Each structure stands twice: as structure tokens, then as C-alpha cells.
Amino acid sequence: MTGRTGRRRIGIGTGLVQGLIVTAKTMLRPSHTDEYPDVRPSLPSRSRGVIGLVQENCTSCGLCARECPDWCIQIEAHKETLPAVAGGRARQRNVLDSFTIDFSLCMYCGICVEVCPFDALIWSSEFEYAEYDIVDLTHDRGRLSQWAATAPPPPPADPAAVEPKEVGAARKALERAAKKAAAPRTAPAGASPAAKKAAAAEKAAAVKKAVPVEKAVPVERQATEPPEERGTGARGEADS
Ligand code: SF4
Ligand code: SF4
Numbered sequence: 089m090t091g092r093t094g095r096r097r098i099g100i101g102t103g104l105v106q107g108l109i110v111t112a113k114t115m116l117r118p119s120h121t122d123e124y125p126d127v128r129p130s131l132p133s134r135s136r137g138v139i140g141l142v143q144e145n146c147t148s149c150g151l152c153a154r155e156c157p158d159w160c161i162q163i164e165a166h167k168e169t170l171p172a173v174a175g176g177r178a179r180q181r182n183v184l185d186s187f188t189i190d191f192s193l194c195m196y197c198g199i200c201v202e203v204c205p206f207d208a209l210i211w212s213s214e215f216e217y218a219e220y221d222i223v224d225l226t227h228d229r230g231r232l233s234q235w236a237a238t239a240p241p242p243p244p245a246d247p248a249a250v251e252p253k254e255v256g257a258a259r260k261a262l263e264r265a266a267k268k269a270a271a272p273r274t275a276p277a278g279a280s281p282a283a284k285k286a287a288a289a290e291k292a293a294a295v296k297k298a299v300p301v302e303k304a305v306p307v308e309r310q311a312t313e314p315p316e317e318r319g320t321g322a323r324g325e326a327d328s
Contacts, residue, residue, distance in 0.1 A: 140236025
């Protein structure tokens with residue numbers, strides 16, 4: 089039966105049966121929901137549950153508080169003068185007094201975590217911090233540090249990633265230091281003959297170590313000797 093609009097009219101009985109069929113089908117399908125709080129959901133490790141603070145990394149620069157669109161980060165710090173070390177001068181540094189995040193205002197955008205230049209803010213997937221009083225949603229630095237302890241470790245570095253500048257500079261400095269340490273010692277001008285002799289012997293040993301065996305063996309001998317004899321020098325010793 090069709091109405092004026094052209095739609096097929098369904099009787100009450102037919103609709104009821106169709107509804108029951110849908111209900112029965114749904115009941116037989118596996119459920120995709122977790123019965124929280126009886127069953128704790130298994131969330132991805134990088135879920136944005138709560139923000140943690142690694143106090144040792146925080147320099148109280150205030151960048152996170154300035155960038156937060158909701159103004160929910162409050163930082164208090166003071167300056168401390170460090171005594172001068174030998175050959176230097178006294179330095180000043182910031183000392184963190186208080187650090188709070190008001191999670192009743194936070195919209196979990198993650199800007200503060202992104203802008204922190206020292207990785208002092210980190211996401212934890214913990215989410216069970218509901219409170220009866222909204223005031224208790226302001227977490228101080230002690231509580232934020234506890235959240236940081238629950239954060240998963242960072243993922244391993246991508247081997248195909250470009251080497252960071254500071255890592256490259258440190259590696260080059262290490263290589264230079266190793267090269268300098270391995271360089272043969274030269275006797276200073278005016279050194280005793282024994283010291284000059286020892287330095288010359290050291291230099292000769294270093295040159296011998298650096299020159300490949302193939303180059304140390306004369307070309308005509310390389311052409312005639314089997315490869316296994318070139319490196320041993322057995323033939324050369326017999327010749328001499
Ligand atoms: S958490 Fe990071 S951005 Fe915020 S004050 Fe500390 S160092 Fe600066
Ligand atoms: S996640 Fe966004 S809203 Fe929340 S504290 Fe950080 S910057 Fe502010």
C-alpha cells in the first residue's frame with residue numbers, strides 16, 4: 089500500500105517485527121564498548137589523558153603559560169645567583185616556586201607540550217582524576233610530577249631522520265678529540281736526543297699502522313705473490 093507521497097505504508101505489526109529483528113541481530117553481535125568502571129578501557133599509549141611535569145627539565149621560561157589559549161597554566165619563579173667558578177663570573181638562574189595547571193579550563197589542545205623547548209611537559213594516558221569540587225582540578229607541581237611518572241617512554245628515534253645539529257656537533261667534537269689523542273707525539277724543539285728518538289719511533293709506528301698492507305708491499309711483488317702471502321711478509325723475510 090502506498091500513500092499520496094509515494095512512500096510505502098508499513099503496518100504497526102510489521103514495524104514491530106522489523107524492530108525486534110534489528111534488536112536480535114544486535115544482541116548477537118560482539119560488543120565494542122567497555123563496561124567502565126568495571127572494565128578499564130585499554131587506550132593507545134599516546135592518548136591525551138593528563139599533562140605531567142618533569143620538574144628537573146623546567147627552566148621557568150614561561151613559554152607554555154604564554155602560549156596556552158585558555159590561560160590555565162600559572163608559574164611562579166625567582167632568580168638565584170650562582171657563585172662564580174674559577175675564571176668565570178657569577179651567573180643567574182630561574183628557580184621554580186610553583187607550577188599549576190587548571191584542568192577545569194584546559195581543552196587538551198597540547199600546545200603547551202609542543203612549545204616547551206625542554207620537554208618538561210609530557211602527556212600521560214591517565215584519565216581518572218574527576219573531582220566533586222572544581223577547585224581540586226587545579227593540579228600543583230607535585231601532582232603534575234606524579235602524572236609525569238605515569239607517561240610512557242618516548243618512541244625510539246627514526247633511523248632515517250636527519251641528525252640534530254647539536255648531536256652532529258657533539259659527534260664531530262668527539263671525533264676531533266679521538267684524532268688528536270691518536271696523533272703521534274712530536275718532540276718539541278730543544279728536546280733531548282732520547283726524547284726525539286722516542287717521538288720518531290712513535291711516528292714511524294703510527295705511519296706503519298696507517299698504511300694498508302697492500303701499499304706497503306712493492307707492486308712487482310704484489311703481482312707475483314699469492315694474496316695469502318702478501319699480508320704475512322714471510323716471503324719478504326726469506327728474501328732478505
Ligand atoms: S614547562 Fe617548559 S615551556 Fe613551561 S616554563 Fe617550564 S621549560 Fe618553559
Ligand atoms: S593543553 Fe592547551 S589548554 Fe591545556 S594547558 Fe596546554 S595549552 Fe593550555
